Each structure stands twice: as C-alpha cells, then as structure tokens.
Amino acid sequence: MNFEAIRAIYTFEMARFFRTLAQSFISPVLSTSLYFVVFGTAIGSRIDSVEGVSYGAFIVPGLVMLSVMTQAISNASFGIYFPKFIGTIYELLSAPVNFIEIVIGYVGAAATKSLFIGLVILATSFLFVDITIAHPFAMLAFLVLTCLSFALMGFIIGIWAGNFEQLQLIPLLIVTPLVFLGGSFYSITMLPPIWQQISYFNPVVYLISGFRWSFFGQADVPIAVSLLAIGGFTTLCLAIIWWIFKTGWRIRD
Amino acid sequence: MSSIVSIKGLTKRYASGFEALKGVDLDIEEGEVLALLGPNGAGKTTLISTICGITTATGGSITVGGHDHREAYRKARGLIGLVPQEINLEPFEQVQNTVRFSRGLFGKPRNDAYIAELLETLSLGDKATSQIRELSGGMKRRVLIAKALAHEPRVLFLDEPTAGVDVELRNGMWETVDKLRQQGVTIILTTHYIEEAEAIADRVAVISKGQILLVEEKDSLMARMGQKQLTVELTAPIEAIPDALARPGLELSADKASLIYTYDSTAERKGITALLTDLPAAGLQLRDLQTSQSSLEEIFVSLVHQGDAA
Numbered sequence: 001m002n003f004e005a006i007r008a009i010y011t012f013e014m015a016r017f018f019r020t021l022a023q024s025f026i027s028p029v030l031s032t033s034l035y036f037v038v039f040g041t042a043i044g045s046r047i048d049s050v051e052g053v054s055y056g057a058f059i060v061p062g063l064v065m066l067s068v069m070t071q072a073i074s075n076a077s078f079g080i081y082f083p084k085f086i087g088t089i090y091e092l093l094s095a096p097v098n099f100i101e102i103v104i105g106y107v108g109a110a111a112t113k114s115l116f117i118g119l120v121i122l123a124t125s126f127l128f129v130d131i132t133i134a135h136p137f138a139m140l141a142f143l144v145l146t147c148l149s150f151a152l153m154g155f156i157i158g159i160w161a162g163n164f165e166q167l168q169l170i171p172l173l174i175v176t177p178l179v180f181l182g183g184s185f186y187s188i189t190m191l192p193p194i195w196q197q198i199s200y201f202n203p204v205v206y207l208i209s210g211f212r213w214s215f216f217g218q219a220d221v222p223i224a225v226s227l228l229a230i231g232g233f234t235t236l237c238l239a240i241i242w243w244i245f246k247t248g249w250r251i252r253d
Numbered sequence: 254m255s256s257i258v259s260i261k262g263l264t265k266r267y268a269s270g271f272e273a274l275k276g277v278d279l280d281i282e283e284g285e286v287l288a289l290l291g292p293n294g295a296g297k298t299t300l301i302s303t304i305c306g307i308t309t310a311t312g313g314s315i316t317v318g319g320h321d322h323r324e325a326y327r328k329a330r331g332l333i334g335l336v337p338q339e340i341n342l343e344p345f346e347q348v349q350n351t352v353r354f355s356r357g358l359f360g361k362p363r364n365d366a367y368i369a370e371l372l373e374t375l376s377l378g379d380k381a382t383s384q385i386r387e388l389s390g391g392m393k394r395r396v397l398i399a400k401a402l403a404h405e406p407r408v409l410f411l412d413e414p415t416a417g418v419d420v421e422l423r424n425g426m427w428e429t430v431d432k433l434r435q436q437g438v439t440i441i442l443t444t445h446y447i448e449e450a451e452a453i454a455d456r457v458a459v460i461s462k463g464q465i466l467l468v469e470e471k472d473s474l475m476a477r478m479g480q481k482q483l484t485v486e487l488t489a490p491i492e493a494i495p496d497a498l499a500r501p502g503l504e505l506s507a508d509k510a511s512l513i514y515t516y517d518s519t520a521e522r523k524g525i526t527a528l529l530t531d532l533p534a535a536g537l538q539l540r541d542l543q544t545s546q547s548s549l550e551e552i553f554v555s556l557v558h559q560g561d562a563a
Contacts, residue, residue: 002327008359
C-alpha cells in the first residue's frame with residue numbers, strides 16, 4: 001500500500017475544500033435554512049405531525065440526506081474529472097499507485113467534505129426545530145455510509161464524463177429526482193398504494209428511511225433492508241470502479 | 254555503463270487500429286542524455302507515455318532499473334519522472350503544494366527541505382508560495398520539472414521541453430538539463446529540433462513512423478557531419494585523375510568535369526592547399542570552386558526517407 005500517495009491525494013483535495021471554505025458551507029447552510037423557512041415554518045405549520053413527529057422535525061433527516069448525497073456526488077465527480085479536464089491526470093497514471101489508493105484518496109476526501117456539510121446542516125436545523133436523535137451512533141454510521149457510497153458513484157460519473165455538461169447530467173436527471181421522490185419531505189406511506197409500490201424501486205427510499213429511523217425510531221422500510229440496500233449499492237459502485245481501472249476505460253489508452 | 258531503461262520489441266496499436274510503435278528496441282544508459290529525435294507523429298510521445306505507464310503497451314517488454322514495468326510497476330515507476338509536453342497544472346494551486354503532492358504520490362515521505370532546495374535549483378525559490386496562474390510560461394515549465402523531480406527519480410523524461418519556447422528560455426532549459434546531468438540524472442528528451450539534440454545530448458536516437466532508425470553517439474554523428482566536400486570545376490573534362498594528383502578522398506565526378514575532394518573539416522591539415530597547388534603541376538586549370546557540408550538535418554532527412562521506403 002502506498003500510504004503516502006493516499007495521504008497526498010486526500011490532503012490535496014481537502015486543501016481545495018478549505019480554500020473555498022466559505023462557499024462550501026454558506027451555500028448548503030443557506031439553502032437548508034430556506035427549506036426550513038418554507039417547508040418547516042410556513043407550510044409545515046399547516047401540516048399535522050407525520051408519524052407522531054412535527055413536520056419541521058420530520059424533514060430534517062431528509063434535508064441532511066438531500067445535501068449529503070448531492071454534495072458527495074458533486075465533490076467526488078469534480079475531484080477526478082478536473083485532473084482529466086486540465087490534464088494533470090498524467091501524473092496519477094504514471095505514479096506507483098493502484099486503483100484502491102486512488103479511490104481511497106479521492107472518494108475519502110469527497111466523503112469527508114460531504115460529511116462536514118451534513119453535520120453543519122444538522123447543526124443548523126437545531127436552530128429551527130426541536131429534535132432528539134434516538135440512535136446517534138446509527139445516525140452517524142448511516143451518514144458516513146451514505147457519504148461514501150454516493151462519493152463512489154460521483155467518482156464513476158467523474159471518470160465517465162467527457163465534458164462539464166455530462167458531469168452535471170446524471171446528478172440533474174437521475175439523482176435529484178430520485179432523492180426528491182425518495183421521501184425527503186414526506187413519508188412514502190402518505191402516497192397512494194400504486195406510487196408506494198413504485199417508490200420501492202427507488203434505492204434512495206431505503207437510505208432516507210433508515211436515516212430517519214435513527215432519528216425517530218420508526219421507518220417506512222425495516223432497518224435491515226435499508227442496511228442491505230446501502231451495502232449493495234456500495235458494492236456495485238466498487239465493482240464498477242474496479243472494472244474501470246482494470247480495463248483503463250476512459251482513463252488510459 | 255549499464256542500461257537503466259531497456260525496451261524490447263515494444264508495440265502499440267491504438268483502438269483505432271493506428272500502429273504508433275512497431276517493435277521498438279532501445280537501451281538507455283545510466284547517466285546519459287539521450288535525444289529522441291523525430292518528426293511530428295513519429296511516436297515519440299507514445300513511446301514515452303508507454304514507458305511511464307500512461308498508455309498500455311500492446312506487446313513487448315520494458316524494464317526500468319531491472320524492474321518489469323507491468324509486474325513491478327511500483328518499483329519501475331518510482332524511478333521515473335515525467336515532464337509532459339503540455340503545461341498541465343492547476344492554476345489556483347501553490348507551487349510548493351503541487352510539488353509536495355507529486356512527491357507524496359510517488360510514495361516518498363514529506364521533505365520540505367528537499368523541495369525548497371529543488372525549487373531553488375530551478376530558480377523558483379522565490380515562487381514557492383505563488384499561485385501557478387501568476388507564473389510565466391517558462392516558470393510553469395520549470396514547475397513541471399520540479400514536480401517530476403520531487404520524488405528523486407533516477408530517470409527523467411522530458412517531452413519536447415522547448416517546443417514553442419523563445420531562445421532565452423530554451424537556453425535556460427538546456428542549462429537546467431546540464432545541471433541535472435551533472436547530478437547523475439539520466440535524461441531522455443524528445444525533440445524535433447536537431448540543434449537541440451546537438452547542443453545537449455550524448456546520444457541521438459532517430460524515430461520515425463513508430464520505428465527507431467538509428468541510435469548513435471552524438472560525437473560520431475557529428476564526425477559524419479564534419480565531412481566536407483570541395484568541388485573543383487575544371488575548364489575541360491578529363492578521363493582520369495592524373496597520378497601526380499591522386500590522393501585519398503579525391504574522386505572524379507560522374508560527368509568527369511569536376512574533382513570532388515572529401516575531407517574532415519575538423520582536422521588540422523585538411524590538404525586543400527596542397528591539392529590546389531598540385532593542380533597546375535598536373536596540367537589542370539580550375540574554373541570554379543565550391544564547398545558543401547552534410548548536416549545532421551540531411552542525415553536525418555535521408556534516414557527518415559529510407560525508413561519510408563523500407
């Protein structure tokens with residue numbers, strides 16, 4: 001294992017994050033605050049409690065997940081796409097590193113960034129609503145796993161993308177709808193039966209449900225199923241990345 | 254001297270079917286400066302990229318310091334530093350950070366003293382904390398060299414280090430190469446400028462259409478280049494060279510109207526005066542004189558053309 005290389009990639013990526021610290025934090029905190037004002041206070045005050053939890057508190061796990069997923073994808077995809085775009089990827093390809101080290105460096109940094117942002121949003125939400133976290137360790141574990149798996153997915157997108165439009169394409173066309181329809185702002189039990197059935201094909205449902213369980217002790221789907229879903233998703237992403245480096249797809253002639 | 258890089262039967266065929274390398278054999282000696290000379294599209298960059306691991310070889314073998322570039326890629330790559338042709342740098346990054354990153358990537362523990370010294374050697378000492386976008390083109394190229402040397406490699410590949418660079422920068426680059434050579438770094442540089450090969454290389458390899466046409470000591474190439482020809486045009490054609498005039502290097506032209514004398518322009522006694530003095534004694538009168546010299550350029554062009562015909 002080339003630990004120095006992992007450290008070099010990780011610290012280099014984190015340095016980029018800290019250089020733009022203000023942007024990195026202000027934008028998610030601001031947008032979360034806006035969600036709380038609009039959904040939590042303005043609209044939420046007219047909604048009865050959901051599953052025994054006030055609507056303002058109910059949307060907190062969903063909001064954290066929404067930001068964490070989009071941030072993990074955008075950070076990881078940009079992190080590996082940027083060297084490809086400006087050409088510094090040559091250094092990575094000519095260095096004595098294997099794909100595991102490259103992935104740990106880039107995905108680790110992207111996951112760390114999104115974890116920070118997730119925690120900041122969680123902290124912000126305490127300013128707006130009263131929430132107690134039923135299973136804090138499970139909450140943290142879910143958060144970390146989500147950061148990791150979505151950063152892995154972002155890494156794949158970054159390698160696949162041939163230009164900046166494509167870099168935005170999958171997050172915009174697939175991920176954002178899945179996250180919004182995955183129960184960020186509602187319990188899927190509130191949907192008509194047919195839409196509930198369709199929702200079970202959305203992997204994000206399992207993540208948000210599991211995460212919400214760690215807050216309120218109740219969920220749309222059993223917690224074991226949620227864990228299985230996130231584990232399966234992580235494995236799939238790892239398998240794709242392994243194949244990418246084995247074949248050199250989109251990175252090596 | 255022993256080979257530090259040994260390439261045998263290397264082939265590269267791109268997915269498009271284009272054959273960029275057609276069985277390259279090349280041994281690079283430790284401590285030498287080898288110029289890889291060839292026209293655009295000859296396969297210079299492909300050869301370097303394949304040695305460094307950026308492109309995957311279709312066939313053949315490469316060892317670096319005795320390590321196979323595939324099976325022992327960590328050891329092989331650890332010995333190599335690469336300066337790419339394009340200036341690929343993150344504009345907002347600090348000089349010292351990007352060099353530090355390169356060192357770490359190659360598995361070396363952080364050593365800021367070494368990096369400071371390296372930047373000093375490359376006249377970048379006062380730019381360590383500058384952002385890369387603030388630097389001039391020549392400085393950026395030196396940053397690329399610093400990155401390539403950050404992990405203390407034994408072999409340095411410079412891909413067209415002076416392409417599109419002005420004369421002053423070019424001379425600065427040549428001085429840098431000379432400094433590195435004195436430190437014992439083996440240097441392979443690609444170029445399509447013959448004068449560059451002449452100025453800094455120990456050996457010259459000529460590559461064209463994916464094949465190495467020649468690998469030769471620069472000095473022996475220069476000696477071949479040092480051959481000059483004196484053409485003595487006579488007032489009237491002659492049947493044969495008179496015995497009184499006969500000497501090594503003197504021939505009669507095909508049309509029998511001129512004498513052609515080939516001599517070494519670097520020799521102390523070239524024999525020109527003697528030849529011209531002996532002309533009247535042999536009963537010949539000269540109408541005109543001209544000299545010509547074969548340049549590396551001519552040798553190069555004829556090699557490349559022979560390669561085409563083969």
